[in-house]
Amino acid sequence: MARPTLASLAAELGVSRQTISNVLNAPARVKPATRERVLAVIEAAGYRPSAAARQLRTRRSMNLGMRLLPATDGINGSVLDRFLHALTESAQAAGYRLTLFCADSDDDEVLQYEQLLHIAGLDGFILTSSRPDDVRTRWLQEHGTPFAVFGRPWDAGLPSESASHAWVDVDGAAGTAEAVTMLARQGHSRIGFLGWQDGAPVGDARRAGWERAMRASGLGQHVPGLSMAAPDTISGGVSGGRELIARDATAIVCASDSLAIGALECLRELRPGLFAPGQPAGPGLRAAVVGFDDTPVAAALGLSSVAQPVEDAARHIVRLLTCELAGNAGAGAAPEEHLLLAPRVVERVPLPLAPRG
Amino acid sequence: MARPTLASLAAELGVSRQTISNVLNAPARVKPATRERVLAVIEAAGYRPSAAARQLRTRRSMNLGMRLLPATDGINGSVLDRFLHALTESAQAAGYRLTLFCADSDDDEVLQYEQLLHIAGLDGFILTSSRPDDVRTRWLQEHGTPFAVFGRPWDAGLPSESASHAWVDVDGAAGTAEAVTMLARQGHSRIGFLGWQDGAPVGDARRAGWERAMRASGLGQHVPGLSMAAPDTISGGVSGGRELIARDATAIVCASDSLAIGALECLRELRPGLFAPGQPAGPGLRAAVVGFDDTPVAAALGLSSVAQPVEDAARHIVRLLTCELAGNAGAGAAPEEHLLLAPRVVERVPLPLAPRG
DNA sequence: CGCGGAAATTTGATCGATCAAATTTTGATC
DNA sequence: GATCAAAATTTGATCGATCAAATTTCCGCG
Numbered sequence: 001m002a003r004p005t006l007a008s009l010a011a012e013l014g015v016s017r018q019t020i021s022n023v024l025n026a027p028a029r030v031k032p033a034t035r036e037r038v039l040a041v042i043e044a045a046g047y048r049p050s051a052a053a054r055q056l057r058t059r060r061s062m063n064l065g066m067r068l069l070p071a072t073d074g075i076n077g078s079v080l081d082r083f084l085h086a087l088t089e090s091a092q093a094a095g096y097r098l099t100l101f102c103a104d105s106d107d108d109e110v111l112q113y114e115q116l117l118h119i120a121g122l123d124g125f126i127l128t129s130s131r132p133d134d135v136r137t138r139w140l141q142e143h144g145t146p147f148a149v150f151g152r153p154w155d156a157g158l159p160s161e162s163a164s165h166a167w168v169d170v171d172g173a174a175g176t177a178e179a180v181t182m183l184a185r186q187g188h189s190r191i192g193f194l195g196w197q198d199g200a201p202v203g204d205a206r207r208a209g210w211e212r213a214m215r216a217s218g219l220g221q222h223v224p225g226l227s228m229a230a231p232d233t234i235s236g237g238v239s240g241g242r243e244l245i246a247r248d249a250t251a252i253v254c255a256s257d258s259l260a261i262g263a264l265e266c267l268r269e270l271r272p273g274l275f276a277p278g279q280p281a282g283p284g285l286r287a288a289v290v291g292f293d294d295t296p297v298a299a300a301l302g303l304s305s306v307a308q309p310v311e312d313a314a315r316h317i318v319r320l321l322t323c324e325l326a327g328n329a330g331a332g333a334a335p336e337e338h339l340l341l342a343p344r345v346v347e348r349v350p351l352p353l354a355p356r357g
Numbered sequence: 358m359a360r361p362t363l364a365s366l367a368a369e370l371g372v373s374r375q376t377i378s379n380v381l382n383a384p385a386r387v388k389p390a391t392r393e394r395v396l397a398v399i400e401a402a403g404y405r406p407s408a409a410a411r412q413l414r415t416r417r418s419m420n421l422g423m424r425l426l427p428a429t430d431g432i433n434g435s436v437l438d439r440f441l442h443a444l445t446e447s448a449q450a451a452g453y454r455l456t457l458f459c460a461d462s463d464d465d466e467v468l469q470y471e472q473l474l475h476i477a478g479l480d481g482f483i484l485t486s487s488r489p490d491d492v493r494t495r496w497l498q499e500h501g502t503p504f505a506v507f508g509r510p511w512d513a514g515l516p517s518e519s520a521s522h523a524w525v526d527v528d529g530a531a532g533t534a535e536a537v538t539m540l541a542r543q544g545h546s547r548i549g550f551l552g553w554q555d556g557a558p559v560g561d562a563r564r565a566g567w568e569r570a571m572r573a574s575g576l577g578q579h580v581p582g583l584s585m586a587a588p589d590t591i592s593g594g595v596s597g598g599r600e601l602i603a604r605d606a607t608a609i610v611c612a613s614d615s616l617a618i619g620a621l622e623c624l625r626e627l628r629p630g631l632f633a634p635g636q637p638a639g640p641g642l643r644a645a646v647v648g649f650d651d652t653p654v655a656a657a658l659g660l661s662s663v664a665q666p667v668e669d670a671a672r673h674i675v676r677l678l679t680c681e682l683a684g685n686a687g688a689g690a691a692p693e694e695h696l697l698l699a700p701r702v703v704e705r706v707p708l709p710l711a712p713r714g
Numbered sequence: 715c716g717c718g719g720a721a722a723t724t725t726g727a728t729c730g731a732t733c734a735a736a737t738t739t740t741g742a743t744c
Numbered sequence: 745g746a747t748c749a750a751a752a753t754t755t756g757a758t759c760g761a762t763c764a765a766a767t768t769t770c771c772g773c774g
Contacts (some may be wrong), residue, residue: 003475003731016754021732031740048475052418055409056759063456068445077438077653088425088457097477099420100445100455118360118405120454149770165716220508234657294435297654300615302592362760373724379760388722410760413729 001155004045013041024049028165062120064091064321066097067109078295081310082126083150087126088315094322096123107132117145123320124148130167132156137165147321150313152338154201161338166261168313168339172202172292175306176253179290180213182345183251188264188288189219192226194240194247194259205299206255206292230259237262242290245270253287257298257305260291263305265348294346302350306343313341361402370398381406383612414450418478421448421678422456427483435652436667437485438714440507443481443671451479451679455504455513463488467496474502481505481678489513494522503679507670511558518695523677525670525696530561532663532700533610536647536696537570539702540608546576549583549606551597551616563612563649587616594619598646602627608645614655614662617648621660621707651703659707663700670698 002008004172006017013020015034023038023193030038041047055061063350069080082231091098099122103109113136116122118335130137130153140147141164151162152169160167176193183191193210194205207227214223226249230240237254241263244252252267254260267287291298359365363374370377372391379386380395387395398404412418426437439688448455456479460466470493471477481503487494487510497504498521507518517524550567553560554605561713564584571580583606587597588674594611596622601609607623611617624644648655650663676692 006732007730017731018755021754022753025732029752034752046471046475049473050413050478051476051728052409052412052478052733053759056407056413057732059759061409068442070442078434081434081438084457085425085427085459087461092459097473098457100441100457102442102446102449114403114407116454118403119408121407121409130744236656260659261654270747295619300618305737363762364760374761375725376723379723382762383748386722391722410729411762413731413760414762416729490747 002165003045004160005050006234009038009041009045009047012045013038036281055121059121061123062095063097063099063120063122063123064126064318065113065116065120065122065127066126067103067112068100070102072330074198079293079310083128083310083314086311087317090315090318094318096318096322098141106135109136110245113139113143113145119122123325126150126317130229143163146321146324150317151202152340155199163338166324166337167309168316168320168341170310170343171209171310171340172206172306172343173212175292175308175345176209176255177213177216178343178345179253179304179306179354180210180217180219182347183253183290184213184217184219186286186288188251190226190247190249191219191251191253192228192244192254192255193245193276194228194230194237195255196232196246197229210253232256232258234258234262237264238266238355241266242270251290253290255292257291257293257295260303260305261301263295263327264289264301290345299346299348302348304348305346308340308343309345313339316341361404362407365393366398366402366404368397369402382531400625409538412478415664417682418480419452420454420456420477420479421479421481421483421675422458422473422479422485423485424460424469425457427459436650436665440485440667440671443668444675447675449673453675453679463492466493470496470500470502474500478680483507483674483678485566498522503678503681505674509543509697520568520695523681523694524671525677525698527667527700528697529563529663529700532649532665532702533612533647534570534573534703535561535564535611535700536573536663537567537576539704540610541574543608543612543645543708545608547579547583547604547606548576548608548610549585549601549604550610550612551585551587551594551601551620552612553589554586557568560612565713567610574694579686588601589613591613591615591619591622594621595623598623599627602622608647609649612649614648614650614652616652616661617646617660617662618658621646621658625707646707647702656705658705659705661702661704664703665700666698675700 007021007022009020015038018036019030019034020042051062088098088195097191099116099120101112101116103112110237113125115323125140127136127147127149129151132153137147137149142252142342147165149167150169152167153163154160164295180191189212193207195207213222214220225247226244228240228244230236237259240259241252245267252263254263271287287305291303291305296307298305316335320337323335363377366377367374370703371626372395376387376391377399379397380392380399382682384392392682399513408419427516444484445455456473458469458473460469470482484493484504484506486508487506489510491510494504494506504522505526506522506527509524510520511517534679537548548571552564568580583601584605585597587593594616597616597626598609601620602624624646628644646660648660648662651662655662673692677694708711
C-alpha cells in the first residue's frame, strides 16, 4: 500500500482534502462528529503530512539551522555538546527539526546561511557566539532572518541589553561569585582566582565576579595579590596554581575546568595535608578548587565546578525563535529578548588518590 | 525583488523552465551556447533550486538523519563530537544535509524514523551503535530504508562480516596491539592491561589485542597475571592501576582514557622515580600508560592514547549512503559494505607535575 | 530543395499540501 | 415552512521543481 496522502484519505472517507487538512490545522472549523471520524482514519492509516508539500505552500520548513564549530580544545567543547543535545530536544518538542552545517569561517558561514535559506528554506538559525561587529548577525538582520545567539554580544562600551538581536547567556560573574561565597562560608579567606590571559570579556566577567564577591565577603584585601592569569590548558593551571599556592591561597576559583584540573593537581602535590579526608569543611582543613563548565572530567575527578544551565538556555532559544516564527500575534507572554541565566556551583569532594599502602 | 524561480528566470531569458532545469541536472542535453547564457543568468540572479519543490517531485530530500544519544550511552563525548563534525562535513560535501533528533529509547527511535521518513522524507539514517537483535536495524531493513552503522554488530557467534547491513568500525584490538608493540619496543616487558568489568565485546576485543601482541612479542608469560578489570571511571583506573603496579607492571594499556588517567595518577604517586625526565625511552626508565580514544583531556595531560580515525569512518559512512541512494548503477567502485579501520597510537610525554621548589 | 533523424527545446501533468473563495448545509427565528 | 446568517464543507488555484512526451530546430545528404 502506498503512503497515504490527503487525497487518498479523502477518497476513503468520502470528504474533501481540505476538510482533513482542517482537522489537523484548524480543528474548530470542522464539525466534531466529522473530526472524530477523520481522526480515526488518520490514525488507522498512519497518515503524516508531507513537510515538503507543506513547505512549498506555507514557506515554512519547520527546520532550524546551527553551525557545528570546528572542535576547539574539546574539554570546553562539552558545554556545546550538552547545548546541542538540549537544543535538539527542545526544537523537537516544538515541532521543529535541527539541521547542522559546517563552515570554515564567518564569511563562509554567511554563505551557508544564504544557501540553506534558499535551498532548504530553513526558518531560523542558532549562533553559539557573537563577536564585536559580527558579519553574521549583521547579514541575518539585514535579510530579516530570525536567529538567536547563545552568548551575549560584548560590543565595546554598550551594555549587552541594548543589543538589537535576541540572545541568551549565562552570567559567569554570578557563577564565580557564588563559588567565592561558598568557599568563604567554608572558612576559606585566601581565595585566589586563576583566569585566562586573553583579554576576552567572558574571562573578565568571571574575574569580576570573583572580585565582587571577595569584597562583599570582607576579603577585599586579598584581591590584589591573589589574581593570576595563565593559558587555558591543564599545564597553565599547574603553573598558575603553583604561583597562587606560593602566595598561600587555600582555595582557587578558576575560569575553566582545564585550569582547575591543573590547579588541583598542583595543590595535591604541594599541600597534601590539606586533603585529609574525614574532617569535612573545617576552616583551612580542606583545600578547594572550583572549575567552570562542569565538564565530565571535572565530575570524574571530583572537582567542584560552576555548571551552566545550558538546558534552560536551549529551551529559551527555541522559545524565542518559535515565537518569532509563529508571529506571536498578541499571544500573551513574549519571551525575553535578552536573558541572563544564573549558573550554580556543583560541589564535589576530590577523589582520594593517596596510595593506601 | 522576489526570490528567483525557474519560471522567473525562464521569462527573463526567453527560454522554458525545463531548459534551465536541464542546464543544472543534465547539461549534456542543452546546446553549449544556451547553457552558458543560462548559467550566466543563474549566477547573476543567485538562483538556488528549492529543495522542497524538488523533493516533492523526486522523492529525495537530500537529508540524512542521526539520533543524538543521551550523553552517557554509546560513543561518548569527544569521539561523538569529532564523528558528528566529520559526518556533517562529509555529508555537506556530498550535497546532503544532516538532521538531528532525540529519542528516549530504541523503540522511540524507531518511532522517530517512521515520522522523519514520512514527514521530512529523510533519505537515510546513521546509527552510532548496534546491539544484538537490534529492533532499529530490523525495522530499517524491513522498510527498505538506507542506513549505515558506526560500530560493527556483535551478534553472538556470527562474524561481523556476515552482517546484513552496512557498517564501519575501528579495530580496537589492532589499537591495543599496536600500543603493546610500541611499549615493547621501548623496552617494557611487564605491560599490563586495564579493561572494563562488563563483558561487552568492544572491551573484550581491546583486551584480546593486548594479549595477542603480548604473545607475539614473546611476553606471553605475563598475560595471566597482568590483566585487570575495573569500572570505567578515573577512580576505577586508580584502583586497577594500583593493583597492576603492585604486580610490578611498568606500563599499562587501558581500555579507555578515563581508566588511563586514573592509572597515570597512580603511577605518578607510587613510582615517581619512573617519571624522571631527560632520559627518553630508556628501558624501564619511564613508566607509560596508554589510553583509548585520544580525548582532549588525554592530550592535555600528555597521555598517550589510541586514536580512532573517526573522520575516515564518517567519510565512508557518507559514501555508503550516497552510493546506495544514487542507485550506483554499475558505476565503478562500490564502497565496502563492511569496513574495519585501524586506529593509531598517539604517543605523548606526560606533563611534568613535580613541584619545582 | 526536401527529407529523415538526431539534437534541442517546449508543453502539460504531477508531486502533496494550503490558501482564498465559493458552495452547501445547518439551525434558529418568525 | 420560508428566510437568513452562521457553520461546515468543497472547489480551484498555487507553491517550484521534475518527468514524460510532444514539438520544433538543426543539419547532413540524396
